[in-house]
Amino acid sequence: MAECDAEWELCKENIQPLRQGRTISALHQALCQQQEGNHTALNQQKQAFESELRMYDGDDPLDVWVRYIKWTKQTFPQGGKESNLSVLLERAVMLFTADKRYHNDVRYVELWIEFTEGCSDPMDVFRYMQAQGIGTMQAALYIAWSEEHEKRGNLKMADRVFQDGVKCGAEPVDKLHAFHRALQARVCRQMMSSVTDPQRDEDDDEEEPQRSSLAELKAKGKKKAVVPINRANASAGYARGLQFKQPLGPKHNTRPVIFDENKVPETVPQEPKFEIWTAPPAARAKENEQKPEKWSNVKLPMKSRSGLSVAVPPPKPSFQPFVEEDDQPPAVTPCKINPAVNSVLSARKPCRLEQTPLKMLQERQLLMQTQTQEDGKSREQSMYCRDLVYSGATEFCFEELRAERYRQKHARPADHSTN
Amino acid sequence: MTGANEFKLTQGPDDSISAVKFSPASPQFLLVSSWDCSVRLYDVSANSMRMKYQHLAPVLDCAFYDPTHAWSGGLDNQLKTHDLNTDQDTIVGTHDAPIRCVEYCPEVNVMVTGSWDMSVRLWDPRTPCNAGTFTQPEKVYTLSVAGDRLIVGTAGRRVLVWDLRNMGYVQQRRESSLKYQTRCIRAFPNKQGYVLSSIEGRVAVEYLDPSLEVQKKKYAFKCHRLKENGIEQVFPVNAISFHSVHNTFATGGSDGFVNIWDPFNKKRLCQFHRYPTSIASLAFSVDGSLLAIASSYMQEQGDVSHPADAVFIRQVTDAETKPKST
Numbered sequence: 080m081a082e083c084d085a086e087w088e089l090c091k092e093n094i095q096p097l098r099q100g101r102t103i104s105a106l107h108q109a110l111c112q113q114q115e116g117n118h119t120a121l122n123q124q125k126q127a128f129e130s131e132l133r134m135y136d137g138d139d140p141l142d143v144w145v146r147y148i149k150w151t152k153q154t155f156p157q158g159g160k161e162s163n164l165s166v167l168l169e170r171a172v173m174l175f176t177a178d179k180r181y182h183n184d185v186r187y188v189e190l191w192i193e194f195t196e197g198c199s200d201p202m203d204v205f206r207y208m209q210a211q212g213i214g215t216m217q218a219a220l221y222i223a224w225s226e227e228h229e230k231r232g233n234l235k236m237a238d239r240v241f242q243d244g245v246k247c248g249a250e251p252v253d254k255l256h257a258f259h260r261a262l263q264a265r266v267c268r269q270m271m272s273s274v275t276d277p278q279r280d281e282d283d284d285e286e287e288p289q290r291s292s293l294a295e296l297k298a299k300g301k302k303k304a305v306v307p308i309n310r311a312n313a314s315a316g317y318a319r320g321l322q323f324k325q326p327l328g329p330k331h332n333t334r335p336v337i338f339d340e341n342k343v344p345e346t347v348p349q350e351p352k353f354e355i356w357t358a359p360p361a362a363r364a365k366e367n368e369q370k371p372e373k374w375s376n377v378k379l380p381m382k383s384r385s386g387l388s389v390a391v392p393p394p395k396p397s398f399q400p401f402v403e404e405d406d407q408p409p410a411v412t413p414c415k416i417n418p419a420v421n422s423v424l425s426a427r428k429p430c431r432l433e434q435t436p437l438k439m440l441q442e443r444q445l446l447m448q449t450q451t452q453e454d455g456k457s458r459e460q461s462m463y464c465r466d467l468v469y470s471g472a473t474e475f476c477f478e479e480l481r482a483e484r485y486r487q488k489h490a491r492p493a494d495h496s497t498n
Numbered sequence: 499m500t501g502a503n504e505f506k507l508t509q510g511p512d513d514s515i516s517a518v519k520f521s522p523a524s525p526q527f528l529l530v531s532s533w534d535c536s537v538r539l540y541d542v543s544a545n546s547m548r549m550k551y552q553h554l555a556p557v558l559d560c561a562f563y564d565p566t567h568a569w570s571g572g573l574d575n576q577l578k579t580h581d582l583n584t585d586q587d588t589i590v591g592t593h594d595a596p597i598r599c600v601e602y603c604p605e606v607n608v609m610v611t612g613s614w615d616m617s618v619r620l621w622d623p624r625t626p627c628n629a630g631t632f633t634q635p636e637k638v639y640t641l642s643v644a645g646d647r648l649i650v651g652t653a654g655r656r657v658l659v660w661d662l663r664n665m666g667y668v669q670q671r672r673e674s675s676l677k678y679q680t681r682c683i684r685a686f687p688n689k690q691g692y693v694l695s696s697i698e699g700r701v702a703v704e705y706l707d708p709s710l711e712v713q714k715k716k717y718a719f720k721c722h723r724l725k726e727n728g729i730e731q732v733f734p735v736n737a738i739s740f741h742s743v744h745n746t747f748a749t750g751g752s753d754g755f756v757n758i759w760d761p762f763n764k765k766r767l768c769q770f771h772r773y774p775t776s777i778a779s780l781a782f783s784v785d786g787s788l789l790a791i792a793s794s795y796m797q798e799q800g801d802v803s804h805p806a807d808a809v810f811i812r813q814v815t816d817a818e819t820k821p822k823s824t
Contacts, residue, residue, distance in 0.1 A: 119594045122616060126595070461698060462733045462752055463798035468697065474653050474679050476639055476697075477734075478516075478558060479614065481797045482573050482596060485533070485556060 094156040105153040129471045130483040144171040145186050163472035168194040188214035192223045218255040504812040509547040515792040516558045518781045523565035525783030531557035537570045551580050561600045563623045571597025590626045603643040606662040612638030644685030651680040675702045684738040695735035699723045722751030739780040741819045750777025760821040768818045774805035
């Protein structure tokens with residue numbers, strides 16, 4: 080066991096956090112098994128779950144899924160592909176979409192919420208759930224949904240979601256109210272701190288990792304009068320508002336910059352420079368060493384006219400600013416927020432997920448509908464028990480299914496004889 | 499139903515048939531493994547059962563090592579060898595899960611077993627003892643030997659090619675070119691490639707040589723499908739067997755049909771009559787004169803009542819098995 084303790088220490092950073100925590104014994108066991116490279120026990124357990132999924136004939140099929148998923152989370156602390164967790168969640172969630180009795184089952188709703196955590200478009204999933212009536216009576220849905228809104232800085236919506244929840248009569252009400260109050264408290268605190276003492280803005284900024292660094296730069300610049308005063312003023316206004324976190328940051332910031340440029344005919348050749356300036360926001364987040372140089376370059380010609388320009392924002396359209404193709408990337412960069420939400424390591428997976436989960440679900444439903452409608456026409460029909468072969472995280476062959484039936488059949492007589 | 503060129507084996511197994519294999523020496527002897535926990539040896543020319551031995555659980559596959567030794571494995575996880583002269587059993591070893599396939603590789607003189615424990619094990623048939631365990635990425639569903647190469651088909655549609663002379667690494671990792679579960683893989687007698695069949699009425703012909711030119715030649719086709727009331731019923735293709743002389747092959751599906759294909763001209767050479775139920779296993783005799791056809795329901799549509807299981811022995815002619823163009 081001592082070795083295992085050491086093992087745990089060594090693996091800490093690879094262990095995915097779970098909302099409900101981990102049982103330390105399960106963690107020890109999982110890590111020990113991995114250390115020994117002994118996968119047979121694991122595989123056997125997994126196989127047992129897989130066959131239970133297929134052979135279950137009670138009246139609560141969800142139960143097996145819930146236990147399997149729980150086991151998977153405990154047994155593969157690193158998460159990752161081999162755990163098949165995302166596949167399992169997806170399958171479980173989709174399997175019971177048509178099963179009305181589970182729609183407001185806490186366990187099922189929890190699975191859905193967990194499923195959204197792996198999605199790049201949790202909002203769509205929540206909306207889908209609402210439309211399908213899944214979890215609409217469960218406080219958990221509204222809490223998760225609201226948190227998602229809050230994460231994106233959309234506090235109004237976060238609040239409204241709670242109101243919806245209360246309106247729908249979601250249970251338990253106490254929990255819903257508690258979370259709602261907590262949200263309101265957070266909002267108030269934020270408002271107070273930003274309104275009452277703007278001086279502390281800078282501290283707040285440091286506390287909030289999601290804060291767009293571009294705005295921060297300007298706010299600071301203003302106070303230290305490094306950057307032209309008027310222009311900075313405008314952006315500082317944005318910065319003090321509630322919604323720093325909004326990924327719109329760059330847009331706001333680019334506006335005053337471009338427009339200043341336009342005012343000065345002689346600086347037209349410098350347009351591209353601005354695009355270059357806006358292009359690498361990623362670097363900005365890390366270091367601002369390089370910017371001051373450019374700022375200084377830009378500043379000189381503008382100073383004389385900056386006073387005028389502030390009063391005349393509309394002129395922007397009069398000049399067609401040079402927009403590079405990679406104008407989009409800057410708009411996407413705020414998705415720095417997204418990885419934090421996603422918590423997926425590989426860069427490839429999210430894009431896959433983006434395409435798959437919800438859309439696939441909807442497509443599948445559509446397909447099923449059309450299939451049932453057009454069944455009479457010209458569909459293919461698989462002449463084997465496809466559901467059984469392809470449910471769960473791994474496929475089964477006929478022989479495996481039959482072996483399971485054989486085992487069940489022969490386990491029972493053996494029990495009788497021993498009794 | 500059985501014509502002059504075909505007969506049904508008497509004293510057949512009491513339960514479903516999992517595999518049929520002809521002796522490597524003569525077309526006279528046939529091994530049949532079954533879900534009734536036994537392996538039987540038949541004298542085909544006399545249409546009689548010569549011998550029978552038991553496992554603790556259903557047997558999923560069997561193979562000849564030489565004309566006098568049978569090897570078999572199944573749900574009891576045990577690999578057994580049986581001396582057909584002395585009628586004596588030896589347990590050679592075990593897997594951690596049921597053994598799905600047993601094959602012999604004459605080039606390297608080694609027995610190969612594949613199991614749902616996600617491993618392939620090699621066995622020295624002379625001692626006999628374990629000669630190595632090789633982890634596969636998934637449960638092994640089928641395997642075939644092409645010269646000194648081993649082609650392993652696993653769950654998750656993976657195909658792995660190993661070099662039996664150097665099992666230190668996987669020679670090729672492939673993905674099945676078919677969309678659905680791999681049912682069976684059999685290597686060409688000329689060792690250049692293999693044929694892979696899937697659970698959804700398709701067969702792929704693939705080549706081992708990874709060069710682009712050769713890979714261009716690979717193809718797949720639909721088969722074992724029946725149109726009924728406008729619905730296309732798609733059946734699993736469970737069995738493949740190669741004609742050792744002509745390099746043509748037979749496929750058997752859950753539709754109860756057996757087709758013989760000419761892979762070079764991409765033509766079907768013939769289709770036999772419909773057998774009572776699913777074709778679970780096929781085997782050409784070593785000289786290519788006989789085809790053993792195991793017609794046996796595999797519970798692919800659940801545990802329901804079905805026609806009796808039987809092994810048919812069919813005499814095949816050159817007209818049925820020889821490529822037309824030559």
